[in-house]
Amino acid sequence: MVTKSDSPNNVLAYQAGIGSFKKVHWILIIAAICTSQFISTFGFNASDGHRFNANHKNIRSSIKLKGKNFGNQRWLISSIISKSFNGQPGFFLC
Numbered sequence: 108m109v110t111k112s113d114s115p116n117n118v119l120a121y122q123a124g125i126g127s128f129k130k131v132h133w134i135l136i137i138a139a140i141c142t143s144q145f146i147s148t149f150g151f152n153a154s155d156g157h158r159f160n161a162n163h164k165n166i167r168s169s170i171k172l173k174g175k176n177f178g179n180q181r182w183l184i185s186s187i188i189s190k191s192f193n194g195q196p197g198f199f200l201c
Contacts, residue, residue: 130154143174164192 123133134150149168156162166189173183 126154128155143172146171162193166190 118138120136120138121134125131131154132150132152134148137145137147139145147168147170151164151166153164154162168188169186171183171185173181175181
């Protein structure tokens with residue numbers, strides 16, 4: 108099952124879903140456009156899997172700011188944060 112928003116102004120959008128083997132994912136996107144532009148995303152993805160190395164938990168986040176100074180000077184600040192837990196044979200995720 109997948110649920111998704113389709114906001115025409117792209118201020119807030121989301122996507123979520125569930126599946127077999129406890130598969131879960133969701134993504135949240137926030138965007139604002141004023142004199143500068145702000146975009147942020149946050150995502151989570153997890154599954155117990157059905158084979159070796161198939162179980163995992165992933166968390167991702169990103170922030171992006173961009174704008175213009177006086178004149179034609181442009182600036183951009185971007186950051187990405189990610190944390191992953193991947194299953195290995197003989198080990199369990201906690």
